[in-house]
Amino acid sequence: MISVVIIGNGNVAHHLEKTFLKASGIHVSRINSRSLNDIPKADVTILAVSDNAIASVSLKITNSFVVHTSGSFSMEALQNKESKGVFYMLQTFTKEKEVDFSQVPFCLEASSQTGYLLLEKLAKSFGNKVYPINSAQRKALHIAAVFVNNFTNHMYKIGNDICEKHQVPFDILFPLIDETAQKIKTLSPQLAQTGPAKRNDTETIKNHLELLNQEQQEIYKILTRSITDATR
Amino acid sequence: MISVVIIGNGNVAHHLEKTFLKASGIHVSRINSRSLNDIPKADVTILAVSDNAIASVSLKITNSFVVHTSGSFSMEALQNKESKGVFYMLQTFTKEKEVDFSQVPFCLEASSQTGYLLLEKLAKSFGNKVYPINSAQRKALHIAAVFVNNFTNHMYKIGNDICEKHQVPFDILFPLIDETAQKIKTLSPQLAQTGPAKRNDTETIKNHLELLNQEQQEIYKILTRSITDATR
Known part of the structure; x- marks a missing residue:
């Protein structure tokens, strides 16, 4: 006992x-x-x-x-x-x-x-x-957890906001959200990446930015640049 | 046929x-x-x-x-x-x-x-x-998909980078990644949010920033600000 x-x-x-x-x-x-x-x-x-x-x-x-x-x-x-x-x-x-x-x-x-x-x-x-x-490893894990949990959840929130604004049900995205979380168990996140930033598809990126509000644009731009940097 | x-x-x-x-x-x-x-x-x-x-x-x-x-x-x-x-x-x-x-x-x-x-x-x-x-709804869905898939995957990549740097196995984070994806099926992403940005825990935020490289810091800051804005 x-x-x-x-x-x-x-x-x-x-x-x-x-x-x-x-x-x-x-x-x-x-x-x-x-x-x-x-x-x-x-x-x-x-x-x-x-x-x-x-x-x-x-x-x-x-x-x-x-x-x-x-x-x-x-x-x-x-x-x-x-x-x-x-x-x-x-x-x-x-x-x-x-x-x-x-x-x-x-x-x-x-x-x-x-x-x-x-x-x-x-x-x-x-x-x-x-x-x-140990304490140093735990601190690193905690920061990594902020990215994969808090910040990921915020990506979901922005996705939800965009869906609400354009009257599309957010739950259409649930299978994609699940697959995104599953994929990195067999492929590294680096190899799992797809999409306009990875392809450096500037036309699509420009079109997307036009539909976002200022804060969403800032986030879209900085993450697109970071994905592009990681792809190089 | x-x-x-x-x-x-x-x-x-x-x-x-x-x-x-x-x-x-x-x-x-x-x-x-x-x-x-x-x-x-x-x-x-x-x-x-x-x-x-x-x-x-x-x-x-x-x-x-x-x-x-x-x-x-x-x-x-x-x-x-x-x-x-x-x-x-x-x-x-x-x-x-x-x-x-x-x-x-x-x-x-x-x-x-x-x-x-x-x-x-x-x-x-x-x-x-x-x-x-329709075409307008699909465009909105596609942008939302960039956030919940491409950008979320990039959060996983940064989490992986931090783990590698500090010699912690990335797969310790898999259950958290799964729970984050599951949680929003029963709670809105707004209600599901937790963590230092949501709590406005400036001490932890400061400690985290010290362990990140410049690009990670930029992303951490802008997403923390965006979560804080959404919490208000």
Whole structure:
């Protein structure tokens, strides 16, 4: 039995608690980060708080092993006196949507071997994909995640805006969106690229720009130039 | 039996011919666009040629019903004398990769009702998703497709570049890429957005920019600003 305390009120804390409650061999308690007076002892204390609260919250915790869940902060951001670690799940969490943890990559780091093995055991009790990732690698992964998740989602948003403006249902694009995500599993993104920027089709590019608003034009131009640079 | 002639040498011509050969009720011939002397008669003549060749190639065809497959050119780009149409498949085609046509949206347009019904019959003989889409709507769809396919693929490429530079396997990001594509089927892209730009987390944004090269920084900044604008 691994005892776990989760501190936090956000999406990550919510989904983790829900999953730990279902997993066997885990005893979980959840604590609001604004009431830290009475924290139960536990094998692992998980801070699922906002990045900027990691230092101040960890300073108040005397439990033996404290980990955070942040992609961008290093393990050393933790200010507790004893063992430290990171339990980073590389996935996007939304409160309303179920998370399939069997598909979530767990990126683990710990200041001691014992700590690492404990995190690994915890992750494997409800997940499949476990990676040892140090703070520098995690930071790079987090930036890459901003591109493939946040910025990609913004490409979808602009696609949706264009469809709405011209009264075409956005869902006609869903098979293309799926295929784009699937294709890079067998071809590198470099080889998977197609379209007017890749072909240097200046006529089509000019026609497209005419139908976009100023902000969309700026994005279209800079990404077209970047694809052209990558093709050379 | 529908008789079809495909003119063209590219990926679209290749995949269409392969599929028509397997479908029942279709008789298909394929002609190289550089040898247009002896084109067989057919119910539908499909020009799967580059956009800029549509006018010149169509001018030489005397068959009764000629269609092109371009997302960006209007039906009127065809210069044949008789019936015209468009048979646009909203998907990305790569020679090395099989296409599942049951998942491809067919966007159809024709200058006559008879022509439209013929294209619809043809599309339904090997596909499921058929939409009547006029030239203005198709142009908007094509631009939206550049954002959700070409530009999204470029986000994957930058993610891959960052991973390579920092020696992290890119495939750790695959589950996140999949979830990003799935999420917008139940939530609008606007509601699905998360991350530092959405939270206006200037500290994380600053940290990220420090690890990027100049071109990546430019893209990061403009997309962060655009997400911030959309969040307001």
